[in-house]
Amino acid sequence: MEKQMTIGLIVGNRGFFPGSLVEEGRKRILTVLEKNGVTVVTLSPEQTKYGAVENLEDAEKCAKLFKDNADEIDGIIVTLPNFGDERSAAAALRFSGLNVPVLVHGFPDELEKLDVKNRRDSFCGKISLCNNLVQYGIKFSDTTLHVEDPESAEFKKDLERFLAVCKIVKGLKNLRIGAIGARPAAFNTVRFSEKILEQYGISVETIDLSEIIARAKSFDSKANEVVQELQRLKDTFKPKRVPSEALDKMARLAATMREWIEQNKIKALAFQCWTALEEIYGIVPCAVMSMFSQSLIPSACEMDIMGALSMYILQLASGTPSALMDWNNNFGNDPEKAIMFHCSNLPICFFEKCEMSYQQIIAGTVGKENTYGTCVGKIAKGPATFLRLSSFDTQGTIAGVVAEGEFTNDNLKTFGGYGVAHIPNLRQLLSIITQYGFEHHVAVNKSLVMEAVKEALEKYMGWEILTTVCCDCH
Numbered sequence: 001m002e003k004q005m006t007i008g009l010i011v012g013n014r015g016f017f018p019g020s021l022v023e024e025g026r027k028r029i030l031t032v033l034e035k036n037g038v039t040v041v042t043l044s045p046e047q048t049k050y051g052a053v054e055n056l057e058d059a060e061k062c063a064k065l066f067k068d069n070a071d072e073i074d075g076i077i078v079t080l081p082n083f084g085d086e087r088s089a090a091a092a093l094r095f096s097g098l099n100v101p102v103l104v105h106g107f108p109d110e111l112e113k114l115d116v117k118n119r120r121d122s123f124c125g126k127i128s129l130c131n132n133l134v135q136y137g138i139k140f141s142d143t144t145l146h147v148e149d150p151e152s153a154e155f156k157k158d159l160e161r162f163l164a165v166c167k168i169v170k171g172l173k174n175l176r177i178g179a180i181g182a183r184p185a186a187f188n189t190v191r192f193s194e195k196i197l198e199q200y201g202i203s204v205e206t207i208d209l210s211e212i213i214a215r216a217k218s219f220d221s222k223a224n225e226v227v228q229e230l231q232r233l234k235d236t237f238k239p240k241r242v243p244s245e246a247l248d249k250m251a252r253l254a255a256t257m258r259e260w261i262e263q264n265k266i267k268a269l270a271f272q273c274w275t276a277l278e279e280i281y282g283i284v285p286c287a288v289m290s291m292f293s294q295s296l297i298p299s300a301c302e303m304d305i306m307g308a309l310s311m312y313i314l315q316l317a318s319g320t321p322s323a324l325m326d327w328n329n330n331f332g333n334d335p336e337k338a339i340m341f342h343c344s345n346l347p348i349c350f351f352e353k354c355e356m357s358y359q360q361i362i363a364g365t366v367g368k369e370n371t372y373g374t375c376v377g378k379i380a381k382g383p384a385t386f387l388r389l390s391s392f393d394t395q396g397t398i399a400g401v402v403a404e405g406e407f408t409n410d411n412l413k414t415f416g417g418y419g420v421a422h423i424p425n426l427r428q429l430l431s432i433i434t435q436y437g438f439e440h441h442v443a444v445n446k447s448l449v450m451e452a453v454k455e456a457l458e459k460y461m462g463w464e465i466l467t468t469v470c471c472d473c474h
Contacts (some may be wrong), residue, residue, distance in 0.1 A: 005163050007033060008066050008076040008100075009042035010092055012084025012129065013052035021120055022050045025081025025107055032150040033077075036159060041069045059088045063095030075101040075166035078140075079150075082107075083125030090132040101169055101460055102140040103162045104130060105155070108147040123147050139459055141165065164317040164452035169460045171316040175202045175309075176265050180257070181209030181272025183303035189439045190270075190304040193391040196398060197309075200461060204305060205264045209272045212256055213281050219252040229254035236291055236348055237356040237375070246283050246372035253281070254288045261297060268298040268312040270305045273345075278366040284359045286345035286374040293321050294347040300324045301345055302441070310387045310400070310443035313457070317449035318385075321347035325417075325444050327433070331410065336426045340407075340444065344375050344417025350446065351377040351417070360415050379407045379419030385449050386423070388433070388442045389463070399464040400457065401438055403429050404450045425468035432466050 009029070013022045023045075033040050043065060045051045048058045066073060076098065078089050093102060106122035113119065123146060133140050141162055148155040177197075183190050194204050219226055230251035233239070239247060261269065269292070273285050289299035298311035301324060311322035323346040329339035343361055348354055359371035384407055389400040405423030412418055423429060432438070450467065457463045 004037055004039050005074050005166065006039040006041060006069070006072045007166075008069070008073045008096075008098070009033070009040050010062060010076065010078045010089050011042065011050070011052040012078060012080040012082075012086075012089045012125065013050060013054040014083045014085050014125070015054055017082035017121065018117055018119075019050060021107075021118070022052050022081045025079065026051055029077075029079050029105075029150045032155070032159075036156070038163070039072075041065060041073055053088045053092050054085045055088055056091065059091040059095060062092040063097075066092075066096035066098055070096075070098055073098060073100060074170050075103065075162065077103045077105060077162075078129065080106040080122040080125050080129065081120065083121040084129060086125065086129040086132045089129055090136050090138065093133070093138050094136055101162065101165050101456070102133070102138060103143070103158070104133070104140050105143055105150070106147040108149060141455060141459065161452045161455065164449055165456040165460070167316045168313055168453065168456035171267075171312070172461065173201055175267055175312070177202065177204050177305055177308055177312075178261060178264065178266040178269035179204050179206045179303065179305055180212055180269060181276070181303060183272070184274065187302055190302060190307070190441070192306045193393045196391045196393065196396060200398065202309070205266060207260065209276055212253070212260070213277065215259075216249070216252045216256040216281065219255055221248050221252065223255070225255040225259070226251045229258070232291055233287060236294070237287060237354065239356040242356050242372050243369075249281060249283045250288050250373050253283070253285060254291065257288065257292070261292075266297070268300070268308040270300040270303045270308045272303050273301045274362055275366055278362060278370045282370045284371050284373040286343065286359070287356055288373070289345035290347055290375050293323065293345070294349060296321060298322050299345060300441075301342065304439070304441050306389050306391060307439070307441045307443055310389045313389070313453060314385060314387050314443050314445035314447075314449065317452045317456075318445050318447035320445060320447055321349055322443050322445045323347055323350055323417075324441055326440055327430070327442060331420050336424060337408070337410070337420055337422050338426060339412065339418065340379070340421050341414070341416055341418045346375055346379070346417040348375070350379050351375070352380045353377050375417055376415060377417060378412070379417065381407055381409050382446050383448045384421060385445050385447060385453065386421075386442050387445075387453060388438045390438055397463070398461075399436070399466070401429070401432050401436070401466045402450050402453050403467060404448050407446075428468040432468070436466065
């Protein structure tokens with residue numbers, strides 16, 4: 001079950017504006033947040049007037065409250081039911097020391113209520129608050145409209161996006177990615193910089209593939225861990241024409257990987273999936289990796305660490321599993337469609353129908369009997385977000401490209417995991433990928449989370465995220 005989000009709330013107030021609007025506005029936004037399953041940390045009316053922040057003393061109280069709950073707070077919303085005291089709200093954020101996303105929200109005025117007793121002037125107050133935040137060097141997010149009723153559809157969408165941003169930023173803190181094995185010798189494309197990742201608090205835990213194989217071979221097939229993994233494989237894939245010996249090897253590999261993942265607190269991983277494993281151990285790891293991705297431990301093939309990171313970020317934004325695929329083929333002459341493919345280890349939720357089989361591409365090299373465990377099927381129709389992150393070592397930075405589209409009902413006669421993606425401005429997207437040198441792999445999630453991903457990675461991580469001309473895919 002996904003953990004409930006916790007948001008710190010700062011209610012701004014300017015003393016000579018109507019206090020009744022602050023009292024009413026605070027109740028309204030609290031109701032909206034609670035209805036959306038958000039736990040709120042905020043001052044009470046017993047701690048400050050109306051539970052708002054309007055002076056230095058209030059700012060200090062608010063900052064202490066946030067510090068005391070720092071481990072729980074995922075983000076902060078500053079809301080202005082009236083003009084607000086911009087310095088106090090900014091000071092509360094600064095004093096708290098919390099390095100979390102911030103959303104600035106203002107209540108709209110009503111045209112028939114612009115008299116002294118009812119006017120808010122939040123429209124103007126928000127500009128003043130943002131001016132102070134920029135001066136203080138505090139990063140913040142904006143709403144779609146300059147001012148919004150908290151009950152509006154616009155604010156609901158903005159809140160969903162902001163919560164996704166918070167999940168991404170928090171999920172990247174002290175992240176540990178597993179690297180099992182070495183990259184394929186021919187794949188210069190999946191090179192990456194551990195040192196650059198470390199600058200952003202992302203660590204890579206490595207282990208030689210031979211150690212994993214040795215542990216898997218030594219695992220007793222009757223051990224509880226192996227029995228449980230075997231049952232998971234059978235429940236997930238219902239394999240019909242897969243040798244029992246191959247299933248046993250998959251179960252022992254899964255048990256070995258799970259033990260290592262738990263010991264090292266791994267959140268995502270990349271795996272050396274060919275051809276040493278097939279030659280030495282006698283299976284492909286695709287089905288095992290599919291199960292891990294489905295259980296929200298993204299597993300990237302071909303030792304693509306940056307691909308695993310991209311998968312994890314999409315998962316944080318959506319709460320659903322991600323896959324890693326190739327930009328693989330043109331779809332006839334349609335400039336906005338491409339065939340997405342891998343051989344494959346896609347999570348089971350991606351497929352219309354999935355069958356466990358052998359890996360046709362490398363069977364000719366290592367033998368069919370050594371390649372059981374791949375996931376074959378067509379990707380189900382539905383929305384999709386595509387993300388590719390890369391470390392640009394000579395520039396010492398991380399950058400990425402993101403796009404939205406959908407998988408279509410178009411049929412193909414092929415093998416592996418496959419689907420046809422329709423992406424508006426695809427030619428422009430492919431031009432960005434080739435001209436900037438992004439990889440042929442791309443992380444995919446069956447949701448529309450581009451805006452949250454771009455906001456989180458650009459604004460709060462400081463990475464450059466490229467995209468095509470905006471097109472409404474929602």
